[in-house]
Structures are given as structure tokens and as C-alpha cells.
Amino acid sequence: MSVFLKDLDKVYGYEDLLYRIDHSSAYKPCFQTSDLYDFFTNLLVGLVSDSPLVLLDADLNFSELSGLNVREINIEKPVVKKQYASLEDLVKAVQTSLSEITIFTSGTTGQPKQVRHTIQTLTRSVRIGTGYQGQVWGFAYNPTHMAGLQVFFQAFENLNTLVNIFNRSRSEVNAVLKSAGITHLSATPTFYRLLLPVEEVFEKVQRVTLGGEKSDQKLYDFIRQLFPCARINNVYASTEAGSLFAARGENFQIPENFSDKFRVEDSELLIHKSLLGESESFQYSGEYYRTGDLIEWVDESKGIFRFKSRKNELINIGGYKVNPEEVEDVLLQIEGVQQAVVYGKPNSVLGNVLCAELKVLSGMELTELQIRQYLQGKLQDFKIPRRIKFVEQFLLTRTGKIKR
Structure with a gap:
């Protein structure tokens, strides 16, 4: 059977x-x-x-x-x-x-x-x-x-x-x-x-x-x-459109037969409505849906790009916009760091205070001082988390992603 x-x-x-x-x-x-x-x-x-x-x-x-x-x-x-x-x-x-x-x-x-x-x-x-x-x-x-x-x-x-x-x-x-x-x-x-x-x-x-x-x-x-x-x-898919791109590594390429179905405005990826499901909540720019995903071109002539962040995940720190994924990428380069999540905590003066939670591999020892010393010189000062916490596990969303 x-x-x-x-x-x-x-x-x-x-x-x-x-x-x-x-x-x-x-x-x-x-x-x-x-x-x-x-x-x-x-x-x-x-x-x-x-x-x-x-x-x-x-x-x-x-x-x-x-x-x-x-x-x-x-x-x-x-x-x-x-x-x-x-x-x-x-x-x-x-x-x-x-x-x-x-x-x-x-x-x-x-x-x-x-x-x-x-x-x-x-x-x-x-x-x-x-x-x-x-x-x-x-x-x-x-x-x-x-x-x-x-x-x-x-x-x-x-x-x-x-x-x-x-x-x-x-x-x-x-x-x-x-x-x-x-x-x-x-x-x-x-x-x-x-x-x-x-x-x-x-x-x-x-x-x-x-x-x-x-x-x-x-x-x-x-x-x-x-x-x-x-x-x-590596696959890019969304609730709104389903699966659209596949890549080996972090660089995605727009398929030639779909090249007229995508636009980029102010670094944001837009998808033609013909590729989407239907919803009253969709916001369009003409006939294109704003995904909220920010990208950067690797080779625009060939339609090759990489994702930077989600537009609604940028954190306001004293007037500066911080991409939490950029900070997480640097934290994950530290030997012994298994997982990292960066988020903003509301603050009346700065707008938000940047916070990080880290999970360390079993048997490894890291201190907050060691983390801060590593980040110095690799990130601008406003991108260095003011609060660092070591945790055993993270809250996950229903889709299995880390919850910020």
C-alpha cells in the first residue's frame, strides 16, 4: 500500500x-x-x-x-x-x-x-x-x-x-x-x-x-x-500570489516570461494583479500590488535581485530607519550564536529602543560584552542593540517564523 x-x-x-x-x-x-x-x-x-x-x-x-x-x-x-x-x-x-x-x-x-x-x-x-x-x-x-x-x-x-x-x-x-x-x-x-x-x-x-x-x-x-x-x-512565495521565484543562494531572478508582471518602485517589489488571488484588502499602484518587500538589484538588466527587508519591519530609532534583518545577519556571524531576533521596543524619546534576543549553541559561552565588542566597527552605533538578552527558545508565528 x-x-x-x-x-x-x-x-x-x-x-x-x-x-x-x-x-x-x-x-x-x-x-x-x-x-x-x-x-x-x-x-x-x-x-x-x-x-x-x-x-x-x-x-x-x-x-x-x-x-x-x-x-x-x-x-x-x-x-x-x-x-x-x-x-x-x-x-x-x-x-x-x-x-x-x-x-x-x-x-x-x-x-x-x-x-x-x-x-x-x-x-x-x-x-x-x-x-x-x-x-x-x-x-x-x-x-x-x-x-x-x-x-x-x-x-x-x-x-x-x-x-x-x-x-x-x-x-x-x-x-x-x-x-x-x-x-x-x-x-x-x-x-x-x-x-x-x-x-x-x-x-x-x-x-x-x-x-x-x-x-x-x-x-x-x-x-x-x-x-x-x-x-x-530558496523560494519566494506569498499568501497573495503563491510561489513566484526560486534561487540557489540569496539572489533571485525574474523569469523572462514574467518580466512584464513585476515592477520596482522606491526599492519595493510590485506584482501585477494577474498573478494574485483576490482580496478586498489589496492595495494597488495602478494594476500592480505593493508587496512591502524591499529589494536591491544585483544585475537589473538580467532581473537578478536580493531581498533586503520588509517595509513594515523597519524600526525607527531616534529618526534613523534600522533594518532588523541587517543586524541579525551580523549577530549570526558570531561563533556560537544559533539564532537571533532583533526588534524595537517603544520609547517616548527615541521612538524605539533596539533590542536583541540570542540563542547560543549548547556548550558555548558568550557574554553581552563580547557581543557588543564584536558589533563595534561592524555596525553604526544606532544599529547596535541597547538591550541584549540570552534566551533558550523563541516565540514562533503560526507559519513557523520567529515572531518579532
């Missing part, structure tokens, strides 16, 4: 999945659950019946929602039973679904916003063929968000296996990597940093993909140690 999903000690086969969908006469348009198999099954029943779906985080607080009737959550609605002769027929039905799929932004910079997608915008980056068969995907994302959905569709449309490692501890992830035969991983840089330090290597992993946050050379070097046989890709 081909395996669809491994979730802790539970294993679900594709034949079981097909049987359950064939015998489903109802689904939940607004479904909230922490059970990954139930979530995927409900999603597929909705898609093959061309029914609307609203994807809700398992821990979503109802006060965060706007424009949604909470009384409709987990209420079943009937669908016409459809029988599929094979898994290939099921996959084709999903690929041609007419469903409207509503997902929410992460809400890290305000109230979560609804974005409506079609199966075409959600699966733009999916690749299918014999070369993609037999893959085993580590599932390291929240399933209700864009990155998790894209991993799901990539695996499902090729009848691959998913292994749930989302929100697992370092020891649990290492154990699964060792036992489950995972060949492909897609996760945030934060996820990979949590696997530090390198204690053993995993040679079965063939491809590693990073997305959702800025990464750095130190992290790439670590990933190469941990997964010595893997190709490393």
Missing part, C-alpha cells in the same frame, strides 16, 4: 484516502482541526465537489477573524458523492477543481486578511512527472497557509508520501529524518536553525528548500553539512 501520510505513530495509505473520499457525502466548508489527515481529507472532498473552502488555523482565535460567521465553523454541508476508479482520476479531479479556496495572512502585522485563490494559483509551482515519483516529503509548514498547501499539492499530485514534522522538537525531527526516509524538505530558515548543531548527517535528503524568511551564508553552510547530498533552493 502506498503511503499518503505519516503523522507520529499513525500511517494513512492512498487507498484509504481514496475510499474515504469516494464514500463522503458531506464536507465542512469552514473546517478547524489539529488532525492533519482530517484536514487534508476535507480539503480534497471540497475540491473534487467544486465547493468553496475556508482554511482556518487550528489555534485561530475567533476575535482575529473579520467577515466570517464563526457559527459556520465545523458545520457540515452535503456534497454529491463521486466515485473515482483510480488515484490518477482523483488527482485529475483536484487539478480541474472550480473551488474557491480562502486562506488568511499570518496576521503578524495586523488583523489576518482573507485571500481567495483558485486551484490554478495555488498549484502554479507544482511539477509532475516520473522524475518526481517516489519522493518522501517532510511536512514542516502549517497546512492552512500558502507554503504548506504548496508542499501538499506537490506531494499529492505525484502520489508522494508526506511525513508530519511541523512544530516538532529538534530531537523528534532528527529521529524522523533518520527513520522515515525523507528525501525532500521545505521549511523556514528558522526551522533549519533549530536543528543546530550538527550531530549527524542525513544523506537520504535530496533537496532542501527554504522560504518565508531571509537566509544567510552561515545557514547554507550548515544545511550543506546536515544534508550533504541535497540541492538547496
